[in-house]
Amino acid sequence: MKRVLVFVVLVVISACGSAWGQVNxxxxxxxxxxxxxxxxxxxxxxxxxxxxxxxxxxxxxxxxxxxxxxxxxxxxxxxxxxxxxxxxxxxxxxxxxxxxxxxxxxxxxxxxxxxxxxxxxLIDPDSPSSVMEIGSKQIQERVPSLPGRSVQDLVNSQPGWLYEGNAVLHPRGSEYQTQFVVDGIPLTDNRSPSFGPEIEADDLDSMSIYTAGYPAEYGRKMGGVVELDTRRQTDPGLHGEVVLSGGSYDSASGYGRLQYVWGKNTVNGSASGGMTSHYLNPVVPQNFTNTGTVGDFSAGYERDLTPNDRLSFSVRHELSRFLIPNELLQEQAGQIQNGDNFETMGIVHYQHIISPDSLIALSGMVRDNANDLYSNQNPTPIDATQKNDFREGYFKGTYSLHHGHQEFKAGIESDSIFLHEFFTYNITAPDFFDDDTPQSLTFAAQRPDLEQSAFIEDLIHLGKWTVSAGLRWDHYQLLLNQNAVSPRLSISRYVPSLNMVLHASFDRIFQTPSFENILISSSTKIDALSDDFLRLPVQPSKGNYYEGGLTEAFYHRMRLDVNLYRRDVRNYADDDQLLNTGVSYPIAFDKSVIYGAESKLTLVQLGKLNGFVSYSYMVGNVWYPVTGGLFLGDDADAALTQLNGHFPDSQDQRNTLRTRFQYQVIKRAWFAGGADYGSGLPFEFDGDPGEALAEYGPEVISRINFDRGRIRPLLSVNASLGVDVYSGEKVKMHFQADGDNLNNRLNVIDFGGLFSGNAIGPARSFGLRLNTTF
Incomplete structure (x- = not known):
């Protein structure tokens, strides 16, 4: 209770956040x-x-x-x-x-x-690198999502991004290396539904997505960066929005937002909530024990103190409560395993224009995050309880200067995360474990994760050439104490005769390990779990990202984006699972090489038709030996003996195709259709296929190719109908009906064997959505 009161005082004193700290x-x-x-x-x-x-x-x-x-x-x-x-x-x-x-x-x-x-x-002739943008119209007319996934689904619709189970995003083969930047504040923890609640997509005005050509302002989690800009109006008076939706899997959600602008002041608030019986990806088609509820509440105030000074505050509270899907054995035993996440954050931002050519911006955040895992009296094969939480304090200051053809920017940031971990288990089915595995264990620890950085960058306009050059310094101190300097360089050339921008980029990256359960995996107390164990400190990942590509506009109607890339990373980050629990922790391998190509053809408008088609090709390989993490039993023996060779990256899906087109049938109605195809992820399975057949049934096993070690291709067809129900001067109402996976294919996303993280996508589903703005 004392910690909660302290946090409330901090929020009242520093109030909270704004969107004026966005990078680009x-x-x-x-x-x-x-x-x-x-x-x-x-x-x-x-x-x-x-x-x-x-x-x-x-x-x-x-x-x-x-x-x-x-x-x-x-x-x-x-x-x-x-x-x-x-x-x-x-x-x-x-x-x-x-x-x-x-x-x-x-x-x-x-x-x-x-x-x-x-x-x-159609194109930005002065952009030094490729950035994927999602505007408000795309957000409002998006394919429907299950509660807790609306933002992740939008990101996953872009080339280069892939899902593993439970909406965990993987940009260009990276594991747990995505950061979401909410109104200028970076969130570097895992933001998937099973780890943390999300900001509802209806609360967003736009999104900017990076997988290369990173500004030096960004660091620490460098697989991909997703900037989220929350919504606001500039016109005086009261404005608002109400969204109601529902559909298959007993899903229902609501969103409401109000904003009032008077003089130099703006105040706003929003709230959303949802429930579903398909919160996580189930491990069997029956979709056992998979209910979930989510909620999101925010409030903010902004004032132009003077023509050159702006101050803003905001506070946001998010929560999710859900059940963990059962496998057949767990369902037969009557297991009910619960998870929940709670998060409260506050942000404050101040901006001062020093002169027409320079400004300073200061941002700060305080955040509390807690997640729990616990079971009823019938857990199988293990009764695991987890209570993890952290408190974060973040500060960032930047100075921007325009001089001639150059845009300078320099800044510092500090992030202090105070980790608390508690975990206990009791084995209820000893036959699934080695004889020497202890029947019970209790662990508790706390430790600060202290990270600081400084950067300087320069955007230079030289006629038809644009150069972005930056340098970043990072300091990481958790289990290790390390420093790194990372240069960044992006160059583009505008070719007016072809209406084309050619670009190339180099990013030196320093990625800090995921801090989820890093204390328990590094503790000597876990040695008791097995006579054979290997523990190595997880080093930050260091590597080089390369990208070259083009953006070209055709016939004033179409835009083509093509990128070729390669990522060379040492101490490649991955994750592992503790026994048969849902507790995952970071590990690392010697190196990885990931390369591929991406393209997206966007039809902006051709008569009444618009849409896109995108294609991604990716090859990822990871090299032994292991260089960090905890390994027990047979895994420890393998880690000690497997010192060379390589294996496919777990996100090594070679071919991914996505498309969606929309046709304006009449002035107030449109129809859209699309499809998602994936050639399937690799998997490792050491068990007997006969046992897998008995546990999961022939429908799941038919989607697995044991000879190739690959999941068979995934395909999901979708369609939507949108109608402007009412369009007045001040009030507008839009109705949308959607169908997803209309082909009703059983799409197996991941396959790993008994108690080890299968994931099955939703079956054919439908949704309705009514949006009212005023």
Missing amino acids: YGEVHLKITDPSGAAIKASVELSSSGNGYDKSFTANSSGVLRVPLLPYGAYQLTISQSGFTPFSKVVEISSALPLDENIQLSLASVVTQVKVTGAET
């Missing part, structure tokens, strides 16, 4: 006048075909409009007002410094029409 985001400041210099309260539209941004605003009575949180890129700016000639131009956002535009409208002597197209914003 800028803003536009407009001053709109008539020929005499008098202010005009005009309508403003900003749109970008390249990143899916399209919003309308209204300047205030002083003719002033400030539009924050614009992802870097090219935007079509259109201004209109009765009695004046419409104004349109393309503006480029490439810096955290505000872009100031003084627009003087001319009187309309005749009827004038301005033809605006997205041709000039």
